[in-house]
Amino acid sequence: MTPFEQIRRDQDRSPATGLRYLARWLRHRLPTGLYARSLLIIILPMLILQTVVAFVFMERHWQLVTERLSSAVTRDISAVIALIEAYPSPQDYGQMVQIAKERLNLTIAMEPGSELPPARPRPFFSILDQILSDQIERQIRRPFWIDTVGDSGLVEIRIVLDQGILQIFARRNEAYASNTHIFLVWMVGTSLVLIIISILFLRGQIRPILALANAAESFGKGQRPPDDFSPRGADEVRRAGLAFILMRERIERQMEQRTAMLSGVSHDLRTILTRFKLQLALAGDDPELDNLNQDVDDMQTMLEGYLDFAKGEAEEDVGQIRLGELFEKLATDFALHKKTLTYTIEGDEAIAVRPNAFTRLVTNLASNARRYATKLNIEARHTAKWLVVIFDDDGPGIPQSARDDVFKPFFRLDEARNLDASGTGLGLAIARDIARSHGGNVTLEDSPLGGLRAVIRIPV
Incomplete structure (x- = not known):
């Protein structure tokens, strides 16, 4: 082994490395939610404290009290055995039985013989059985047999004497701290009450945070936030909620201003283009003007593409759309161009999205495949959490190094494929923008058909 490998092995065995492994293991095992973590912060210290208190109480107080009672x-x-051995006369024995019952709360009887019953198995947890046995061995030092099992209030003890077997019945509560469980009941009961109060309190504190998270998630997906959303909860949560509302208002105001400005620019430019078209129409049917007409049409198409990309579809409300109907329209368009489109749908066809924006997202990706491939297969999977739409074509594909760049506005591939019919390079940029406005994304991969695979992944 080289010195370097020895150092690496020693580092792996260091306490710091073990702590890092333990922290990583706990990070993957502990809950990730704020509600569950808050409960752990409250419950774990309480359980540790109660465990320590119960252990100390059981080890010290309970055992000490039981030991003193059993010793007494x-x-x-x-003392009874000493009296029996000092006064073995039968007439004295009856008086000893009476003294033991009245003065010592012991019921005694003398049985002939010298054999004890077979030893009974000790219970798994019996502090009385262990301590009482130790006291008898230390003080009396004679063969004995005890029975502490059962719900009876008595403890039976048998001890071998020279005169026979002395049978003793003692009260359990005089040899054992039987009311100790009350302490544990009160401790556990109080803890349960505190945990219930903590759960109710935490639910009230977590609810505003969840409402804020849902409102932010809805706004990030381009959906309208709940109408009843208002800052609630602790001061910090209220401040976060108020900051979110102000941020949303600023963003919406900027979007409205941008939309109004772009609408004005669009109106002015379209007015100029309309004048061009009118002047070209009045100029007659001169073939030399066909190129000018085509240039005007291209300018209008590019202008609409720029405006659509700049405005987006954020102002559209969320609605229902059926995937089967959308894919069927695309299949009809493919058939008109003498190309093939097949599709499969897993799960519910109805989805909640912004219909026009989502239609344009799917249409852009399908149009790219129709333009450069002969076959397109669409696979849609609608689960409880995600909508995944996969486009597989047999076209020339896109190089791995350019798959991030094609989503940039105005980026075009000169060698492989032109991604936008107008030449503006906005097709995939608009597609990703729409997907991200829904809270999802569009990625490109290699297709099993030999071309390009485009994957739409949107949370539902």
Whole structure:
């Protein structure tokens, strides 16, 4: 092993590397939502605190109290045994039974024989069984048998003596801290109440954040935000909501101003083009004027393309459109040009988009394929979260190095394919702009048919 490899191995084993691995593991396992994380911030410290308190209580207080009670009961039993051994006369035994019952709360009986019952299995968690057994072994030091299992309020103890087997029944609550569970019940019950209050409080705090996120997402998709949206919640959330409303108003105002300006420019330029057309029409049918007429038509087409790209379709409301009807119109157009278009649809055909904008998005991509390919296959998948439309053609395709540039306005491919019939290079730029206004995107890949694959991915 080289020194460099040794250093790398030592670094991988360092505590800092282990902490990074642990942090990465936790990052992938912990919830990502603010509501769930807030609950963890509240619940985890509470659980850790209660676990530590319960452990200390169980280890110290509960065990200590039980140990003292069991020690006291064992001393009483030891005293009874000492009296029996000191006064073995049968007439004295009856008086000892009465003293043990009245003074020590012990019920005793002497049985003949020297064999104890078989040992019973100890329960998994029985602090009384363990502590009482240890006390009897340490103080009495005789063979014994105990029974602490069951719901009875008594504990049975049998001890081997010279006179026989001494059977003792002691009260469980005198040898065991039986009311300790009340502390745990109160602790757990109080924690549940606090957790419920925290959940209700967090729901009230998270709801305004979710409303703000939904409003921002709707605005990012070009949809109208909810009419009832207003800043609510904590001061910071209110400030964020108010800032979003002001930002949205500024953007909408700028869009309205830009649209109004472009509409005025469009009206003026179209007026001039109309004059050109009228003058050319009055000039007669001179063949030399055909090129001028074509130039005027090209100028009008380019002007409409520029204005459409600049204005976009943000002002259009969201509506319903059926994918089957849209694809069928495209298939008819392909058939008129003696080309083939096939399509498949998975999921619901009806989608909620801006109809005119989405139609133009699909039409732009299909027109590019119709212009440069002979076959186009469209596959649409409508799931609960996404709408994915895949266009596969058998055309010449686009080089890998140019697939990002073709989405730039006015960019054209001189070698492979002209992406816009007007020569402006706005077809794919408009398509991506429409997809992103819906919150999605358009990407280009290699097609299994040998040409280009265009993928529309829009959240629904």
